Amino acid sequence: MTDSAPSGDVAGTPLLDLTGVSKGFPGVQALDDVSLELRRGEVLALVGENGAGKSTLMKLLAGIYTPDAGVFRLNGEEITIEGPKHAQELGISIIHQEFNLMPDLTVAQNIYIGREQRAAGFFLDERSLNRRARKLFEGLGLALDPTERVENLTVAKQQMVEIAKALSFEAKVLIMDEPTAALNDAEVDVLFELIGRFRRPETGVVYISHRMEELTRISDRITVLRDGRNVGTRVTAETDQREVISLMVGREISGEQRPAARPIDGAPVLSVEHLSTRSLLRDVGFEVHAGEILGFAGLMGAGRTEVARAIVGADPRESGEIRMHGKAVSIGNPAEASRHGIGYLSEDRKHLGVLLERSVRENIVLSALRDYTSALGFVNDARIEATGRDYIERLRIKTPSSAQLVQNLSGGNQQKVVIAKWLAKDCDVLIFDEPTRGIDVGAKEEIYALLKGLAEQGKAIIMISSELPEVLRLSDRIAVMAEGRLTAILDNADATQENLMDYATRFSSEGTIA
């Protein structure tokens, strides 16, 4: 695919050309003399560990940050990007890693914000705005309702809105910062089709992802950033995952294979019976045992998150019983769940996971803060600092210190902070909802190892994930959901991607499992 770059008039000049770009933040040199080129008609994958500087580089292109040094060239012409609007005018369109949507506005209003359809100068023409949006969605093959308010959408659909918005510009350069982090495989297919349609001889795509397997499918070349430097560019067809990963992390990672069936001791730690909610869940029941990892698979919106939230009392239950170690417990809110030894790590890191404006260590000890508090209510800062340091080391959280504010960490490192929070609290049951969302391959392995370690310590683990390979690799058993019902619970040995998908698409007409 690389050699298919257009020949002819402008063949020589790359579409976008960056030289010697540097950017520092207090205490962190995020980018250090990075050069990079995006050729015409190509999809350039940008990979690197969490905190390598990928998002920072893209924010420079989007006009959100100004570089400390470096030259940007678009079509061979030197440019200075003055701001987000200017970037748009230059034809650079970006999908940010964190959502940038207005939850109170509708889908169409979000997409065309700043470019409203006007009837007479000042007045809006809502109907033609919706018509335009509907046409856009038709063209992109997306099932979105232009009049739906964004706050009512699931994370995945919000991502679709972001993508539709970016594609609605007449962009030449499309930058996607981990667009698939919130998508399941079917949605990824939609996205790739969209990218395929966008890619023309005069356009180019920068594609950031931690999902190595996607790179082969979508990218022409792969550029690797490490610690703010460009450590190499490879043509996709001429390289393999192993080489890319070793460039990224500076060592080899051995992806383990699926777990050997492990014996699970008798009594379940957590049992859930006849769990239903007003909005979605219907009669969900399952058990998790000590030392077991129970995976949850399903399409987006299948209700896996809702099961977790209902268990810990974050959402009201309509009916259902929850037992811990065989004893029925009443859980009305997450605090009670936590007291009974159930911890829940949310999939929505920014809104439900981290305290962005607080320090790393404060976030890490938040759940377990009582353990760091004397009888009189005084907190022991020395011990908190020690714990913070400990987890920063153990999870390799990239931060200059434990006092750093979480908002200054890269997305993946923020995720590690959330995981550390639940490791610091000693729970019997841990529910991880998309625990590796936005995490680099190296760190993913670390998290897998962590989850396994936890299971081996005798904890019961529920892992919700939209990445089937991940589910298959880690889970002892796998529960599959569709439309708020449990359609299967399989032993790992019996599960394949194909039959999981099959169960995930068993809709209500087909009945549920026994």
Next chain:
Amino acid sequence: MTSPTVTPPTSDRSPSTTAFAAIDKGTPRFARLRGSLQQLLAFASLILIVVVFSIASPHFFTANNLVSILTAATVTGVLALGTTFVIITGGIDLSIGTGMVLCGVMAGVFLTYLGWPLWAGVAATILFGGLIGLINGVNISVLGIPPFIATLGMMLIAAGLSLVISGTKPIYFNETPEFQSIMNLSIIPGIRFPMGVAIFIVMIVVAAVLLSKTILGRYTFSIGSNEAATALSGVNVRRWKIVIYTLAGLFVGLAGVLSASRLSSAQPTGGMGLELEAIAAVVIGGTSLQGGKGSIVGTVIGALIMAVLTNGLRIISVPQEWQSVAVGIVILVAVYLDMLRRRRA
């Protein structure tokens, strides 16, 4: 490299698409219904209060008294209309009360001291209100002072300037006696239906159209919903925030004209506390102080609830010291019921 992509067993993406479609159909219509139901119910608590007072006193539900209520609601109501925009952006404006007083004094300066013709004096007063708003907007948007502090400062400055400019004395509109008809002129023969109330009603319509049908309204919601994202989308958030505070200022100017006209004089004192009343009306009307949500209809209902309560308690001669207790409790109960409803819905 392995290709781990799982394509669904069926050839295309239909499963997820159907899943979407199923959810898609229900929600928006339902949400719209819920929205109007909510306002209907807020309206219902207003009606309930009216019914209670009507039963309690024969003097309450009379044409004259209802007009009195509307008259009482006019000044706070006009202030609340402008404040609704500010609050939807997630901001706040504490300067509307004393700002209104200052505008009244300026009306006195223009009409009485400078002897300008009526229309010019009124226009200049409204624009002066806009100027106050503009300064607030610049302080907030360009200098980055938080809205609470920026408008608190302006509140104090306006309170002081009113006294300074007026020489601490009321200014009377002896040169332009027609000035008082702006608020007081009876426009419907038979009952006293003052022009001020008509102006209030017109302003309600203007504000509602601005908020729901124009680009200004769209950006108001957008900024309140997610200011950073709005800015990233290329909207000049700074400029629009200045516009919105200026708009609120124009309403303050109009309120200054109306209140001075009503009193046939510019009173240089007072105004403090009015901002809380106006903000209360906005919030009782369902506009969130977090920003992003709100409506003009809600604000009007909120302002009416406050005015009806105050009037009704006086009409049924509740001892004055109990009146504020009653208003406090009704506000709590009204908003609590609203919460309940929302949680159920």
Next chain:
Amino acid sequence: MTSPTVTPPTSDRSPSTTAFAAIDKGTPRFARLRGSLQQLLAFASLILIVVVFSIASPHFFTANNLVSILTAATVTGVLALGTTFVIITGGIDLSIGTGMVLCGVMAGVFLTYLGWPLWAGVAATILFGGLIGLINGVNISVLGIPPFIATLGMMLIAAGLSLVISGTKPIYFNETPEFQSIMNLSIIPGIRFPMGVAIFIVMIVVAAVLLSKTILGRYTFSIGSNEAATALSGVNVRRWKIVIYTLAGLFVGLAGVLSASRLSSAQPTGGMGLELEAIAAVVIGGTSLQGGKGSIVGTVIGALIMAVLTNGLRIISVPQEWQSVAVGIVILVAVYLDMLRRRRA
């Protein structure tokens, strides 16, 4: 700034670790320095104001007048201390002004009407303040009424109840003449250093310790920073919010004791507007109304800035109508400079 990290790709990830280790030492200290610098600078603007007034009038910088300033700052200051906690959670408390008045009246009821011994009456008054806060907390946390509305309702209810309970008459502390020494007793021979100021200083320390050293303070910041995430982390947010509003109420109760003691009587009127003064002190001190950020030192500096300004302008006999203009402008400038500094840092 050059990064020292260019190690061969073969080694494991130690390079990044070393790179950060180098910075590791620097940053927290730097951050701490910056933090204290900021407060130092806020403190500096306070000092600047003091210096200006000292030059302008020989009567300003005298022991007696400085004590007068502290005395004037005491009641608002105590209110502001409690409010700091509430504001850091992202809430607001409008009921502190009239709530304080109501507590003063209750002190009169306990000591004069019921004839309780001094210690019991004072303790009961402070607890009564806690009760007001508890009700606010329950309204906000359990019933889900937004803080602005919940405490606005309480503000009105407290204002009314003060009048009702006192029979709209001041209550005098004839039975317990020692009551007035709580605020007024001179504790340092030589200069008049009233006990009330000493109590204020003790409360500053208590509040600072609570906020920075206890689990209550941690949760206060957590809730303000991200309430939903805090709740999902297993913190009983509802309960802690009730605790925090109750704490603020205890400060209100103490302020009620101090103000009644100062006047040797429980005045059933007034109190409105005091909440804005207290909130202004908190916000001038750098606490964000968005929640998640704030400090007690900042609040104290904010309260002192307000008190010094008011006193100084009177000492140099600025005409009163100009005083509020001056206070308004100084507030704007002080906060603007603070913004500038932060943006630079």
Next chain:
Amino acid sequence: GCADSGATTGGDAGGDTPYVALVSKGFQHQFWQAVKSGAEQAAEEFDVEITFEGPDTEADVDQQIQMLQTALDKGPAAIGFAALDSQAAGPLLQQAKDSNIPVIAFDSGVDSDIPLTTAATDNLAAAAEAAKHMADAVGHEGKVALVVHDQTSVTGQERRDGFVEYMEENEPDIEIVDIQYGGGDQAKSADLAKAIIAANPDLKGIYGSNEGSAIGVVQAVKELGIDPAALAVVGFDSGKAQMDAIRDGLMLGAITQNPVGIGYETVKAAVEAINGEDLPETIDTGYYWYDAANIDDEEIQAVLYE
């Protein structure tokens, strides 16, 4: 609770007893409560029903206008009115006249020919009386200052101007160094009195123009530990705190009006107006100087309130 709201019953109860609505300038302060009690005495004596209400502060002209409007809508037999601003009430007074509802002004004059009579204190003369006693106390020379409750209301201005004009005309050696306004709030008045004293160490006297202002000044003197002999404090109105201060020697003396008399005369005049009797143009309810010497006289005790 100890609220006595029994006397003020609803305006619409019973059709035979006439209903008189009183709209005053305030209701929270002791002064207005005393006016109210005088009105209630008269109501009982003449067998009429009354309501008594007033705005929260004397700056709330608008609130008062709304109260007057509501009172009119209740269709009273007569109205008693203490205007915060006469002109602001003009249209409503006209409405009262058109509906043949007699209006009695009280406390301060209503600048209009609609009220049939006015029951009030002559504030200018009363303030001059205060100035006279102040001048005597400071030996007709030196610096004095004023703590006034309000700079925009007529009473605030008259009590200030009556004092200042007397000094200017009669006491060439007395210098007025400062006039500050404390809104009648005790704590605020105390704080600003302390600032005045700090700025003028040789100050010989302070005049507080109403109850709250005067007690605030006393409070300042107490907190600063000043010898009462060196600083003369002259007050206005009564109330327990002021009376105690006079008895303790912290305050030289004060002017009291006759608030109970004002309330009584207002209702009495209203009854006479309802009955179609002729009324004098003004009813001077008088004022009195009281100090440690005469505070326990019967005549003085009759016009003081706690």
